[in-house]
Amino acid sequence: MAKKFTVSSFQKAKKDGNKISMLTAYDYSTAKLLDEAGVDSLLVGDSLGMVMLGYENTLQVTIEDMIHHCRAVSRGVKRAMVIGDMPFLSYHVTVEDSVRNAGRLIQEGGAHAVKLEGGSDVIDQVRAIVRAQIPVIGHLGLTPQSINVFGGFKVQGKSEEAARKIIEDAMLLQDAGVFAIVLECVPEKLAKLISEKLDIPTIGIGAGKYCDGQVLVTQDMLGMYTDFTPKFVKKYANLNEEIISATKAYINEMKECAFPSKEHTFHIDDEVIEKLY
Numbered sequence: 001m002a003k004k005f006t007v008s009s010f011q012k013a014k015k016d017g018n019k020i021s022m023l024t025a026y027d028y029s030t031a032k033l034l035d036e037a038g039v040d041s042l043l044v045g046d047s048l049g050m051v052m053l054g055y056e057n058t059l060q061v062t063i064e065d066m067i068h069h070c071r072a073v074s075r076g077v078k079r080a081m082v083i084g085d086m087p088f089l090s091y092h093v094t095v096e097d098s099v100r101n102a103g104r105l106i107q108e109g110g111a112h113a114v115k116l117e118g119g120s121d122v123i124d125q126v127r128a129i130v131r132a133q134i135p136v137i138g139h140l141g142l143t144p145q146s147i148n149v150f151g152g153f154k155v156q157g158k159s160e161e162a163a164r165k166i167i168e169d170a171m172l173l174q175d176a177g178v179f180a181i182v183l184e185c186v187p188e189k190l191a192k193l194i195s196e197k198l199d200i201p202t203i204g205i206g207a208g209k210y211c212d213g214q215v216l217v218t219q220d221m222l223g224m225y226t227d228f229t230p231k232f233v234k235k236y237a238n239l240n241e242e243i244i245s246a247t248k249a250y251i252n253e254m255k256e257c258a259f260p261s262k263e264h265t266f267h268i269d270d271e272v273i274e275k276l277y
């Protein structure tokens, strides 16, 4: 079996200049496929609120939802690191609550690490979770749980002041002990600068090619989620069309009695069935 991808693998990848791959996963069978394909890490993102549960944003996702999906993903994975996203309000109330919720993602969800959004505002929580021996990934730039504060999904860090704040937060998070930072929707040159300043790896999403790794929402990357496609998404497949055409073929065949055919049917001896008439 291939060697597991761990926190040390993140550090080694940055040191050796090897890019880190990350994708989201929310269920057992997809996680199993992505792991088999060799992805380094799987993020059970709170994006599941939109992609799996059909909410408008991530704010309604609960810690129970996250644990449920983390469990399914962990069961499908042999090599990739599983990261559980801490949902809205699971780390905003008290430090004690935050450690308990992070611990639940590990203990009940089977995740290897947790991710949370924010910088200086959540630094006490980050320190406490790290002290509890739980590996943490930070998340800066466009942090979707702050959607109502940002007023929409917009690129962050374009002004000098906003860019400085992201850099300061990144340094703070590194000092607090996070082992990587997701940079979402920030200009490429800012992400490059931050990646050069940090000793820990950056994982970009809409942050250009200079980050130490990349993450995408799997359903976006496979062309399955079509409600909204951000500019930074590249579709590596068009499963949307495949699923619709396969479903149409199934409906047609079953209506015409072409399915199930002999090969998909169980049989009984004629003598036995005749006795039952």
Ligand code: KIV
Pocket: 024, 043, 044, 045, 046, 047, 048, 085, 182, 184, 205, 215, 216, 217
């Ligand atoms: O929830 C999520 O999927 C994320 C990624 C977009 C980084 O946080």
